Amino acid sequence: MSRQTIVAANWKMNGNSDLVTEILSGLNEQRFSDNHQVVICPPAPYLAAVQSAITNSKIATGAQNINENEKGAYTGEISALMLKDLQVQYAILGHSERRAMFHDSSELVAEKVAYALASGLKPILCIGETEEEREAGETESRLTSQLAPVIAKVGIEKFKDVVVAYEPVWAIGTGKTASAEIAQQTHEFIRGYLASFDADVAQTVPLLYGGSVNAKNCEELFAQADIDGGLIGGASLKIEEFKKICQAV
Ligand code: PGA
Numbered sequence: 209m210s211r212q213t214i215v216a217a218n219w220k221m222n223g224n225s226d227l228v229t230e231i232l233s234g235l236n237e238q239r240f241s242d243n244h245q246v247v248i249c250p251p252a253p254y255l256a257a258v259q260s261a262i263t264n265s266k267i268a269t270g271a272q273n274i275n276e277n278e279k280g281a282y283t284g285e286i287s288a289l290m291l292k293d294l295q296v297q298y299a300i301l302g303h304s305e306r307r308a309m310f311h312d313s314s315e316l317v318a319e320k321v322a323y324a325l326a327s328g329l330k331p332i333l334c335i336g337e338t339e340e341e342r343e344a345g346e347t348e349s350r351l352t353s354q355l356a357p358v359i360a361k362v363g364i365e366k367f368k369d370v371v372v373a374y375e376p377v378w379a380i381g382t383g384k385t386a387s388a389e390i391a392q393q394t395h396e397f398i399r400g401y402l403a404s405f406d407a408d409v410a411q412t413v414p415l416l417y418g419g420s421v422n423a424k425n426c427e428e429l430f431a432q433a434d435i436d437g438g439l440i441g442g443a444s445l446k447i448e449e450f451k452k453i454c455q456a457v
Contacts (some may be wrong), residue, residue, distance in 0.1 A: 212414050213436050214416060215244075215440065216246075216247040216270060217246075217249060218249050218438050219251060230447055234448075235267055237264075240355075244266060244456050246267045269294075270300060271299040274329070276322075288323055290325055299332065300372065300419075302317035303334045304334060304380060317357070322362050330371060332370050333371065335373070335374060335375070337351065339377070339378035355401060358370075359405060364402070364430075367402060368413075372402075373416040374391070374417055379420050380418070382419075386419060391417045392432035392434060396433075399411075417435050418440065420442075
């Protein structure tokens, strides 16, 4: 079956108004195939500007995080309902930088995924192992320990509206990409794990690869059977490179 393909740009804490103009004017003119979605996830202050610069129906916006509560006394936090109000469609949740630096445990990530879904946002749920975990043969147990609390919290049927991004921590921002073979093996494992709960749902979930994806390595990665696109950090800030990645899926 043909799953939706997605290329999502994670700007992290980078960019400014000029970058919004440069990236969107470059992307709006592109043609993407029917089942393809491009998602731009700028820092929150630029979400509205990106949203209003979009003229191409294949481009959507996403947040980089949400709070797990609807509203209230949570200074500095962002509610999923506010994002919906801005017509934002996606939210990156559980990115390894948030897990490592901002105490986003797998249980908290599960709450955020639940709240995003309840608010009508599609979560881009990030999972991935560290270099030490891979070397110790703990990749699979790490990935299931990140997925299981989310499945327990929202139920596998809800994964019809979830995108999973596999991002090995050792490949993020390091220039070290997982080989296409390792990435495919790991994606196959993730899909198999989801299928152990519901085989039909597992077939529909877009699985994105992330970690030092660039214009040179994207084609081989995206050609793999279980890789349905990418979550792109550094290379999403350069319009010519990002256009190539978007067209490679
Ligand atoms: P990178 O980041 O492409 O710069 O490695 C990917 C990510 O962290 O989502």
